[in-house]
Amino acid sequence: MKRHLVFLLTILVYTLSFSQLINLKGIRFNGNPPQMVIDVEGVIKPRFNIDYDEASRLLFIELPGTEAGSNFKSQVLNGNYIEKVDVVKYANSTGIFTFLNKNVNFQTSYRTDPVRLVMDFSGKGDEKEYTVVIDAGHGGKDPGAVGFNKYLEKDIVFSVANYLRNELVRDFNVVMTRSTDDFVSLAQRPRTGNKSKGDMFISIHANADQSGNGTGFEAFYFSKKSSPYAERVASFENSFGAKYGEDSSDIAQIMGELAYKKNQEESIKLGENLSSTYARKLDMKNRGVHGANFAVLRGFDGPGVLLELGFISNENDVWKLKQSKYQQLMAEEIADNIRKYFY
Template sequence: MGERRKLHKCTSLLTLIIFLSIFLLLISLKVKAKQRDSRSKIIVIDPGHGGYDKGVSGTGGTLEKDVAIALSLMIADNFSGEYTAKLTRTDDYQVALFDRTAMANQSNADIFISVHTCGSFLHSARGIMIYYFKKLDENGTVEAPFSVTPLQNGIIQPSWNSLQESYREAGKILAESIKESILRETKLFDIKIQEAPLLVLGGADMPAVLIETGCLTNPGDEKKLNNKKTLQAVSRGISKGIKKYFLMVTD
């Protein structure tokens, strides 16, 4: 009797161990699959301006091109080990506007974000603006400035601004996700979302937004953008907003 009870106990323990092992194996496989899946996402980050093109100059001398690269590097860093982040420029040099978008298309990116700061003649202009694409009117069609033959390898090449048109709604959802996430990281900026016929977004063949993080022409915003901790909080908000967008569209 005692032997049988012992044997029964042993079998139960063995069954429990087998179940636990299978459970842990399934979890590790799921985690690995998720990691593999998220690493395969490509985000192209475009630091605005660069080189001789300084962008907006703040009253205190801060340059838009410097804020754009600093913030873009932080965003890319936030993704390290999780997603693949590529930058259209990694230092202080000029890259043609259409080449930036073309880089995102050639990388087969899942998201394209262009990073800028705002500049205005109005002293009151301040805060963060997130733009998603709005199609130009009938007469405002823009063609890519580099040579694109209308027919290439038997495939009709689409016009520059027709590509982003199909991602407008996705761009709007992405903008809202980024706005929410930035507000969770910092309350220092008012954030607005707006649609605009921006050339750099027009030819992007994936959801795309352009972010103006604060107005350098506003001394208050300029001071905030010179604070590394504030810039890091904004960068975390942008990265988390992109991550949340991926979860929203894949689940």
């Protein structure tokens, strides 16, 4: 009888201990290694369910049979892995809605001493879906346009190209047609893009005119037909090939007619959006979008634009073109439009 009573009491204690809600003490974030940690009071491991929606990048963690403490609060984060965390406290469970940044992997595990549920985050590395080719115009023995106070086009566009690479590298594979102050032929630039199977070609330049009155931003896409103005700009850029021993007319259009039309439509769309937002953000004149027979765009097998960031020959434009804070702003605006194009 006594043994029977002890057994019943043991079962009762065991049942009561597991009928109580598990207390979640709080949620915290680590940077190195990147983690989201859910701390648990006591030694009991909570059960959990996980669901992930790749389209919205929403990671949902449900912890049934738990009671979240006051330290469980929704948070907006400015990190490389987590964008925002929303915590919902239900009667007998806790829901944690975690919005991940793009190209993030995660793994979940229990840790003990103390008990905690840990989400480890990491980047996807080479699994990025799209490749963007950044072409910094001119370079090396080719200075490009020489502008106001003898600022060189090759230096300004190379600096903006590097800022742009830094802006894009988290979300895209990025290929640079030149990574140093070296001369790269017009033919080699699109060849590099095609070899890397690039999805978009961004050629960065700065405009110039003899009067010094020209001002503003403009975008160009590849077209067999062009206006007299666009033809002059393309002839100027293409002439640097001949100047350094290259016949740019030898760069063949490798796209078929259907691909040419499709790439042209996509390039116009990107150029129009970018012209509008860039001019507004940089407080510069919007000179619009033009089609012209640029050699570097003609040789690339995909959508592409050639961007004239401003007039290096204009005193007001070059004041912005030479400053790193404005170069960063230019890169951010170009990157934002590229993200909107793909995503």
